[in-house]
Structures are given as structure tokens and as C-alpha cells.
Amino acid sequence: MKDPSGNIFARMSIENFEDIPIVDIMFPEITTECMIGIWSMDLVSNRLNHTLASLDFLIVSVKGMKKDHNNNWNIDIETVDSFWPIAGICSVRKDSNVCSKQEPKIMTIPLEIKDCDQNRWSAFYYDVKTNW
Known part of the structure; x- marks a missing residue:
């Protein structure tokens, strides 16, 4: 794993390819x-x-960010756009099984998204x- 400057932060070697483990990397405090x-x-x-x-x-x-009424951090689209070009945006309703289309959508986002x-x-x- 590399930080934004390209410095290697963590490296792991997997010897047994039969059972690829779930990797849990301790991420540093920002x-x-x-x-x-x-x-x-x-x-x-x-x-x-x-590279495979x-x-x-x-x-x-999260400095300067605000939480919404559900205690979630709000990240402005401009923040993301300052790092990556945004070609498209979509949303998944919170706390839902995205495979189930039976439940009505909860209106938590602007209608244009x-x-x-x-x-x-x-x-x-x-x-x-x-x-299949």
C-alpha cells in the first residue's frame, strides 16, 4: 500500500495461494x-x-466537515472532484440490501442523482x- 506521495506504507507477502486471506491493514491516524x-x-x-x-x-x-441528522459525515462532491475527475455519480440508499429492489427508495439524495x-x-x- 502506498501513501499519496508514493511512499510504501505497508507490504504483505502471501505464500499460500489456495486460501487468499482477508487482509486487515492497520491504517494510521491522519x-x-x-x-x-x-x-x-x-x-x-x-x-x-x-501488477495483477x-x-x-x-x-x-473530517476537520471542517459536518454530520447529518443520522450522524454520518457529509463529504462535498467538490472535495472528491479535487482529487479525481468525476464522470458520473449515482447513489445507493443507506442501510439497504442493494440486491433487493422490492423496498421503496428512501429519499435521502437530490432527485437529479x-x-x-x-x-x-x-x-x-x-x-x-x-x-446464470
């Missing part, structure tokens, strides 16, 4: 501004000497191949 930004995690093959998978994720500070189950690019979009 103490400096340089820790805020895009962190990355790579799965690298030592045998083949190349990569994941980027955003770490932000589509549900993720209606966007073809979303992982929550229903794909008929998943039932």
Missing part, C-alpha cells in the same frame, strides 16, 4: 495534510514480476449474467 489524498494498493506477482490488480482510494480529513442500480457502469446495476 495526522498531517500530506496523508490526505489518493492512496493505492497493488497486488503484485513476485513470480511474474508484474490495483485499487486507488481517497482518504479525506440516479440510483446506482439504474446506471450501467455501476457495480450495483443488475446484470442478467449474474443469475
